[in-house]
Amino acid sequence: MLTLLPEELVAAAQKVVDANLAAGRTVCVAESCTGGLVAAAITEIPGSSEMFERGYVTYSNDAKVDTLNVSPDVIDTFGAVSIATAWSMAQGALEASGADVAVAITGVAGPGGGTEKKPVGTVVFARAERGADPSHVVADRKDFGEIGRGGIRLQAALCALDLLMPSVGEPEGEP
Secondary structure, X not given: OOOOXXXXXXXXXXXXXXXXXXXXXXXXXXXXXXXXXHHHHHHOOOOHHHOEEEEEEOOOHHHHHHHHOOOHHHHHXXXXXXXXXXXXXXXXXXXXXXXXXXXXXEEXXXXXXXOOOOOOOEEEEEEXXXXXXXXXXXXXXXXXXXXXXXXXXXXXXXXXXXXXXXXXXXXXXXX
């Protein structure tokens, strides 16, 4: 199979597709700094149309507000690269789609745009699931460092794919 994507990204996407098909779950993604890389990896896999609902690339703050219904107050208060914004993006993607689970990614891929508190390489992730307790926030912040724009985007996409696995963050005793 000819692909322009890194082999490890396609391999991770294959696991996500297989696991979600087996679990009977549909997924969607809300991407900022990865610019559609997660959606591209998933759709590289034959059969992904059975589990991939849709992807949103909301690169600008306006897109996050307009497309995913992220409150401008959340972005103004916490910043575009924050747990609050990522969580709002995931919730918005879940609400706007028919998917069972949504993962959001927002970060600073560089080489510019970083600050002392959020340097280049800072990426925040969140996952929302249909029917889950909204007070149970599944989110994480990673600091990949200055490994280059492509490296940051790749590592962020791999983390997002990991969050789309059915067993991640689920309470014990559930499949």
